[in-house]
Amino acid sequence: MTALSIRNLTKVYANGFQALKGIDLDVAEGGFYALLGPNGAGKSTTIGIVTSLVNKTAGSVKVFGHDIDQELEQAKACIGLVPQELNFNQFEEVLPIILNQAGYYGVPRKIALERAEFYLRKLDLWDQRELMSQRLSGGMKRRLMIARALVHEPRLLILDEPTAGVDLEIRRSMWKFLREINAQGTTIILTTHYLEEAETLCRNVGIINNGEIIKNTDMKTLLSELDVETFVLMLRQPLQDNSILSPFNGRQTDENTIELDLPRSESLNRIFQQLSANNLEVVSVRTRENPLEALFMGLVGIEETPLAALSEAAGAAR
Secondary structure: OEEEEEEEEEEEOOOOOEEEEEEEEEEEOOOEEEEEOOOOOOHHHHHHHHOOOOOOOEEEEEEOOEEOOOOHHHHHHOEEEEOOOOOOOOOOEHHHHHHHHHHHOOOOHHHHHHHHHHHHHHOOOHHHOOOEHHHOOHHHHHHHHHHHHHOOOOOEEEEEOOOOOOOHHHHHHHHHHHHHHHHOOOEEEEEOOOHHHHHHHOOEEEEEEOOEEEEEEEHHHHHHOOOEEEEEEEEOOOOOOHHHHHHHOEEEEEOOEEEEEEEOOOOOHHHHHHHHHOOOOEEEEEEOOOHHHHHHHHHHOOOOOOHHHHHHHHHOOO
């Protein structure tokens, strides 16, 4: 069964800006799907329409077969949304935030308490259940948003930048939890500017740019399109003659550092031999960037833009 089916989805705002240009998208039940794109690409508009927060101009959206034009309440009951912005009452305690959300979906009080305890324990928040939410750390607030979205046990969980501003340890614990609920059958759609996150978690990926889907495939197939990898080599001695790099598409970035663009099928042995012949010793080797980042930047036409810049811009309107 298809968890989310989008056909010819179009959105034109009152000022004439066309945010979506007739996109088609399918997410299979039980999938873990990454929706990627630069700022302004149309990700948030798409999510807004699916969750009924934004009115579409044209097209159709079905959530587990429920058309949002004809069966909106049934469609909404299938969805749990974790928005990028923190939108709970900062002056309310943690447990009541979860219980009130359950009430909006008609979950009986006894069941709501059981589920609240389950998800708060899973997300390491049970000990903070009586704490005013404004006193939570940034990572705890993010986890609270996830627990709140899950209390009515939606079949589709939509995560819009769920780990923005979260430290690496907490991010990885959240990854573990998301893998668990996905393995138990929850379909997940993830938007993120941390491309390592998408590569690690998601089996399928769609890339949107300028309101159009430019890629929609499985992650393995997408990554296979990369045929060149960039290596950064640190030398013990300064490189005096960089002409030895020309056969390797190499360049010198400082006196002890070189970068090489090599086909993925080619090893570094030849350059090591060349450097050794010139009495140069390599003390460290690393790849310059995440493979998905390189492919993403090429597809959307971004040049020389570090992932950090994308992450810093994640809070901007998309």
